[in-house]
Amino acid sequence: MKQFRRLVAEPLTREAFAPFGDVIDTDGAESFPINQGRTERFHALSTVALSGATDRGILSIFRGQPLVPLELDLMERHPLGSQSFIPMNNVDFLAVVALPGDFDETAVRVFLVKGHQGVTYHAGTWHAPLLPLKADADYLVVDRKGPGQNCDEINLQQVIRPILAAV
C-alpha cells in the first residue's frame, strides 16, 4: 500500500536554496554595463561543476511535460557534476531537493521556481527529475558530459505530493 506525504512548496530564495545549489535570477544580483553600455551583465550567477580533465560542460534543451498526478516516488543525483535548468518559455517548475550525501527522505524540500528564474543543483544534490507545471516547457540545461556513472536514483519510501497552496 503506497503511503503519501504532502510537502508545501517554499518560495525560492538564494539563502534557502544555498545548501542545494544556486538561484539564477537577475533580481538581487549585481551587474555591470558592457557593450558600450547597451547591455547589463549579471555576471557569474552560478558555475558549472565538473570532475575530470576530460569532462565537458554541455548545453541541452529539455522539453518537459508535467508529472500527472503530481506524485513523486523517485529522486536522483549527479555526483560528478552540477546541473542547471533555465526556463526558455517562462514556465514555472518545482525544484524538489535534499542535501548531498546519504539521502534523508525526511529532509526533502520543495521550492517553486518561477518562469523567470533558473537553478543549479550542486554536484550530488538529490533532486527530482524536471517537474514543469505546464506542457511543452523548454529548459536550457547545462550539465556534464564525461566518463563514469553520473546519475544515481533512489526510490522514495513515501510518495511526495508537492502542494503549491502556500506560495
Ligand SMILES: NC(=O)N[C@@H](O)C(=O)O
Ligand atoms: N536524466 C537527465 O538528463 N535529467 C535529469 O537529470 C533531470 O534532473 O531532469
Ligand code: NI
Ligand atoms: Ni538531474
